[in-house]
Structures are given as structure tokens and as C-alpha cells.
Amino acid sequence: MEPNSSPNTPAAAADASARVPGAHTDTFTRDHLPPPGQWPELLLDDPLVRYPERLNCGYELLDRTIAERGPDRPALRSGDGEVWSYGELRETVDRVAHTLTGELGVAPGNRVLLRGPTTPWLAACWLAVMKAGAVAVTVLAQARAPELATICSLARVGHALCDARSTGDLRAAGVQGLRITEFGGDGPGDLTRLAAARSGPYPAVDTAADEVALIAFTSGTTGRPKDCMHLHRDVLAVADTFSREVLRPSPDDVFAGSPPLGFTFGLGGLLLFPLRAGASTLLLEQAGPGQLLPALARHRVSVLFTAPTAYRTMLGQLAGHDLSALRRCVSAGENLPAATWHAWHEATGLRIINGIGATELLHIFISAADDAIRPGTVGVPVPGWQARVVDERGDELPDGEPGLLAVRGPVGCRYLADPRQSEYVRHGWNLTGDTFVREPDGYFRYVARADDMIISSGYNIAGPEVEEALLRHPEVAEAAVVGRADELRGQIVVAHVVLTEGSVQTADALRAHMKASLAPHKCPRVFVFEQALPRTATGKLQRFLLREDAPWGLS
Structure with missing residues (x-):
């Protein structure tokens, strides 16, 4: 922790950032941090997250782990069976870091865009950017040219490392001055060739713990993605709180999952957490439910990260797949319905670890594991974090009363030059935009996104509660509930439903099912049967498209 600073004072944290000399010669990110x-408020005095003033998270995740556990343990696995040991990974990372700061001219603090499918090479590039003291901007392989152009403009990106198979949209973005270096191709300027010509250890740049390590863009469930800056110490803090204290991995674990590395859920679950624990991770280019199940069996995966929808989809495909090695299942990204939790537990004997996180806070901050799990709730604050439920003024509400979720811990929201900073951070707390209830026993229960509350005839109706009731019907595969403007009632409840294959249900039949379990004012007045629901590339439901009555798969 920085000397002479209070861990709970935002100004002190920002002043400390200004006092500690940085290694960045390109100071764009520091210059564009929010004003103090x-x-x-940052909780940095907990022993779990007390770090020295200077650290490089790439060194800590790789070199420090090798110093503690040796270079011969498996680190990265690919879907085709290739395995990189920790020693082999470090050799590749150091070669790439030499190339970045040599031939490619990347200076400490420069932003480097990373793009491609989830592969060991993408992971190695991320670690190399960390060790080189640059700032990683990892984007989804599915991002299109206009999105890429916007990201590069906001983050002032000058360099890009891109899988040779994913350069089309990036080149089409037409970013002026962007130097694109491919990897995995066969051209003379390919990064894999350039790096192969380099050798020797790469001494990690001596970054300050509070220098920016990465810029993460929100996944766009509201249609307005934002850019979040995270520090070198933040990268370690999420591993040393949620992963170490709740997930509790062992060095023999094999991690896998569906979220890509451009999504902070995936960055943590598939790279930061396994490396911090000395474990290995399976990186799959295709990780939908149909690809996950055979991969879990083949590679003896023990820790799984994916979204609630994937767990529900896999339930119908479990037959013939050996999941005996699986011991930890983590769900985040959207609300986990209690019905899905119980169905997975009944089918596999495994208890899903539910969690809520945010790109603004890097990873999960409320969760529970093992016997502490209570289906239907998210859990309790992760060690090192605090949470409460507040009203619009920031005053804490009594237990049982719904309000806005406020969180603080070792990581906090820092938008890059974005006026929405003052909306997300109020009174020293991060307001996530979720409506929650804190139960008398201290457990936090999700109600809805704050903008997903439906007000009909004076009643407040939480869309996720109606969705859970719909999902209890055996022939409902997916459901999304939104409000639609109505002259008489203000809003009416509209249910968008995807049925299981071969099912034939009518609105009247579903309405009868709903009235058996919900008060009449909560029951949908309109049912829309869909072939699929609109989701982001990371699997999050985009309710805003349904609220806007966009032409999405109506049937």
C-alpha cells in the first residue's frame, strides 16, 4: 500500500497515483484518469490486497509463479491437444515482448489492441504487453469495423496484434496510423516469425502498481459501451479475492469456459486465476455448449466458467459426456435463475457458484461457494469487498427493501475521459446499475437491472422474476421479459419466449402457467415467440433491443 495514504479516501488513492513515479513514457492513460x-473509495488496507508500490502483473502471473512452482507444469492447453508448459509460455512471452519493444517500437504506456479467437498465442500476447509495460486493449474477435474504429479512437491505439484470421475487419476499420502485426500467419512480418528470431529473458518493465495495465470495453448490453481502465494491482486483486478466497483453485486444476479474453469474465476465469494459482487453462476457439461438453470430458476440466444460458442449454446434452473431473462451476454475466441452478445440481451433483461482477470492477465481487450457496440469491460480498443497498440519495436501505446495489473494494470504476464516471461513482461507492435486496441474513438477492424495472398500473415488476417463472415451464428454453409503453397502464409486461425444440405452446397455455405462480399484475399480457433472443458476443441478453421493439426474430 502507498505510504501515508488512507485506503478509504478516493483523493488519497488518486494523489498516491500521482506521487509514485511511473514507468509509462506515454502518459495518455494517466492523463485521462477521472479527477480525484x-x-x-478503495479498500487497499486488507492484507489480501496489500501490494508494493511497484509491480508488473505480467511478471507476477508468470515469472513469480514459475519461481514458486517451477517451469515444467502445464500452463496453456489448446483444443487440439497442444500443451505449453510454464517455461515454454515464458519463453514465448519474452520473445514477443522483445519484439514489441524492439522491431515494433512499442513504448511503455502505448495502447496495444489484441484481437483474435481464444488461443494460447492470444494469451501470450496479452502477457507480453503486460511485461513490456504497455496497455492491453483486448477486443472480441466478432467486433466489426465501426466498433473497432471507435475503440481505437477512444483509446488512441497505435499498435495492434491480430490473429492472421481476424485482420479483415480491423483493416477495414481504416484507423489512421495503426500498425497491425499479424500472428499465426506465414508472412515475413508475422509476429510468430519475428519473435522466433529473438531470444533471452525479458526483464519486465518496472511499472508502478497504480499504472494502467488494460482498458476493457463494456460488452454493450445497453447499446452504450464504455471504456474502463484497470491498474496492475487490480489484475492481482481480483485473483487474490474472488479466486483465492471463494473459488479456491489448486495447482492441479484445469480451467475452461466460454467467455473470450476480450470479456473480463473470461480474462479472469481463463487466464488470471489459473496462472495466479499455478494451474492450467484450456483455451477453446469455439466454446459454445456443443463444443464445451466434449472438451470438458476430453481434457478432464475441473473448473468451468460460463453463463446461465449455457448451463441451461447443456442440460439437454449431458448424455454420453464424462464430467467426473469437474468440481467447480462458475456462473456470471447475467442473472442465474434458481430453476437452472436446481436443474444443474440434480443432473450433475455440482453446485453452481453464482456471482455478480462488472467490467468497471474487473470481476466478481458478490458470490458464495459450497455449503454457503443459497439458490435464488447471488451470495455475500467477496472477502476484500463491501456492498450495500441504497436509495437514489445514497442512503442505505433496510434489509428486505429493493434499491440500488453499491459496491466498493480494492478495484474501482475509472472510465477513460467519460462524463458517465459521475453516474457510476457516487458518494465514494460504485453503483452498478442493478436493483438488489439485502436479506436479513446478509445475502444479496438480484431483482433486476435498474433500467429493467417495469412499472405497470403503479406496480413495480422485476423482469427477471417473471422470467424465472416462465423458465419453470418444461417447454420454455429461454425467456426475456420487458416493458412496452401502454397508454392506459403506463407499461405492460411483454414476454419474449424461445421454446424447446419440437414444442408447440400457445400464449393462453403459458398465461395459465404464469397465473398459477405469480400475482396477476405480474403476468405477461403479450407473448412473443422467438427463434432466438438477441445477445452480445459474450452471451449477455440485450433487453434494450426488445424494449425498442427492434425487428428481432419475431415469429
């Missing part, structure tokens, strides 16, 4: 008065 808009920082959230």
Missing part, C-alpha cells in the same frame, strides 16, 4: 473527486 470522482474516484470511488
Whole structure:
């Protein structure tokens, strides 16, 4: 922790950032941090997250782990069976870091865009950017040219490392001055060739713990993605709180999952957490439910990260797949319905670890594991974090009363030059935009996104509650509930439903099912049967498209 600073004072945290000399010669990210008065309070005095003033997270995740556990343990696995040991991974990372700071001219603090499917090479590039003291901007392989152009403009990106198979949209973005270096191709300037010509250890740049390591863009469930800056110490803090204290991995674990590395859920679950624990991770280019199940069996995966929808989809495909090695299942990204939790537990004997996280806070901050799990709730604050439920003024509400979720911990929201900083951070707390209830026993229960509350004839109706009731019907595969403007009632409840294959249900039949379990005012007045629901590339439901009555798969 920085000397002479209070861990709970936002101004102190920001002043400390200014006091500690940085290694960045390109100071764009530091220059565009929010003003001190808009920082959230940071809880940095907990022994779990007490770090020295100077650290490089790439060194800590790779070199430090090798020093503690040796270079011969498996680190990265690919879907085709290739395995990189920790020693082999470090050799590749160091070669790439030499190339970045040599031939490619990347300076500390420069932003480097990373793009491609989830592969060991993408992971190695991320670690190399960390060790080189640059700032990683990892984007989804599915991002299109206009999105890429916007990201590069906001983050002032000058360099890109891109899988040779994913360069089309990036080149089409037409970013002026962007130097694109491919990897995995066969051209003379390919990164794999350039790096092969380099050798020797790469001494990690001596970054300050509070220098920016990465810029993560929100996944766009509201249609307005934002850019979040995270520090070198933040990268370690999420591993040393949620992963170490709740997930509790062992060095023999094999991690896998569906979220890509451009999604902070995937960055943590598939790279930061396994490396911090000395474990290995399976990186799959295709990781939908149909690809996950055979991969879990083949590679003896023990820790799984994916979204609630994937767990529900896999339930109908479990037959013939050996999941005996699986011991930990983590769900985040959207609300986990209690019905899905119980169905998975009944089918596999495994208890899903539910969690809520945010790109603004890097990873999960409320969760529970093992006997502490209570289906239908998210859990309790992760060690090192605090949470409460507040009203619009920031005053804490009594247990049982719904309100806005406020969180603080070792990581906080820092938007890059974005006026929405003052909306997310209020009174020193991060307001996630979720409506929650804190139960008398201290458990937090999700109600809805704050903008997903439906007000009909004076009643407040939480869309996820109606969705859970719909999902209890055996022939409902997916459901999304939104409000639609109505002259008489203000809003009416509209249910968008995907049925299981071969099912034939009518609105009247589903309405009868709903009235058996919900008060009449909560029952949908309109049912829309869909072939699929609109989701982001990371699997999150985009309710805003349904609220806007966009032409999405109506049938």
C-alpha cells in the first residue's frame, strides 16, 4: 500500500497515483484518469490486497509463479491437444515482448489492441504487453469495423496484434496510423516469425502498481459501451479475492469456459486465476455448449466458467459426456435463475457458484461457494469487498427493501475521459446499475437491472422474476421479459419466449402457467415467440433491443 495514504479516501488513492513515479513514457492513460473527486473509495488496507508500490502483473502471473512452482507444469492447453508448459509460455512471452519493444517500437504506456479467437498465442500476447509495460486493449474477435474504429479512437491505439484470421475487419476499420502485426500467419512480418528470431529473458518493465495495465470495453448490453481502465494491482486483486478466497483453485486444476479474453469474465476465469494459482487453462476457439461438453470430458476440466444460458442449454446434452473431473462451476454475466441452478445440481451433483461482477470492477465481487450457496440469491460480498443497498440519495436501505446495489473494494470504476464516471461513482461507492435486496441474513438477492424495472398500473415488476417463472415451464428454453409503453397502464409486461425444440405452446397455455405462480399484475399480457433472443458476443441478453421493439426474430 502507498505510504501515508488512507485506503478509504478516493483523493488519497488518486494523489498516491500521482506521487509514485511511473514507468509509462506515454502518459495518455494517466492523463485521462477521472479527477480525484470522482474516484470511488478503495479498500487497499486488507492484507489480501496489500501490494508494493511497484509491480508488473505480467511478471507476477508468470515469472513469480514459475519461481514458486517451477517451469515444467502445464500452463496453456489448446483444443487440439497442444500443451505449453510454464517455461515454454515464458519463453514465448519474452520473445514477443522483445519484439514489441524492439522491431515494433512499442513504448511503455502505448495502447496495444489484441484481437483474435481464444488461443494460447492470444494469451501470450496479452502477457507480453503486460511485461513490456504497455496497455492491453483486448477486443472480441466478432467486433466489426465501426466498433473497432471507435475503440481505437477512444483509446488512441497505435499498435495492434491480430490473429492472421481476424485482420479483415480491423483493416477495414481504416484507423489512421495503426500498425497491425499479424500472428499465426506465414508472412515475413508475422509476429510468430519475428519473435522466433529473438531470444533471452525479458526483464519486465518496472511499472508502478497504480499504472494502467488494460482498458476493457463494456460488452454493450445497453447499446452504450464504455471504456474502463484497470491498474496492475487490480489484475492481482481480483485473483487474490474472488479466486483465492471463494473459488479456491489448486495447482492441479484445469480451467475452461466460454467467455473470450476480450470479456473480463473470461480474462479472469481463463487466464488470471489459473496462472495466479499455478494451474492450467484450456483455451477453446469455439466454446459454445456443443463444443464445451466434449472438451470438458476430453481434457478432464475441473473448473468451468460460463453463463446461465449455457448451463441451461447443456442440460439437454449431458448424455454420453464424462464430467467426473469437474468440481467447480462458475456462473456470471447475467442473472442465474434458481430453476437452472436446481436443474444443474440434480443432473450433475455440482453446485453452481453464482456471482455478480462488472467490467468497471474487473470481476466478481458478490458470490458464495459450497455449503454457503443459497439458490435464488447471488451470495455475500467477496472477502476484500463491501456492498450495500441504497436509495437514489445514497442512503442505505433496510434489509428486505429493493434499491440500488453499491459496491466498493480494492478495484474501482475509472472510465477513460467519460462524463458517465459521475453516474457510476457516487458518494465514494460504485453503483452498478442493478436493483438488489439485502436479506436479513446478509445475502444479496438480484431483482433486476435498474433500467429493467417495469412499472405497470403503479406496480413495480422485476423482469427477471417473471422470467424465472416462465423458465419453470418444461417447454420454455429461454425467456426475456420487458416493458412496452401502454397508454392506459403506463407499461405492460411483454414476454419474449424461445421454446424447446419440437414444442408447440400457445400464449393462453403459458398465461395459465404464469397465473398459477405469480400475482396477476405480474403476468405477461403479450407473448412473443422467438427463434432466438438477441445477445452480445459474450452471451449477455440485450433487453434494450426488445424494449425498442427492434425487428428481432419475431415469429
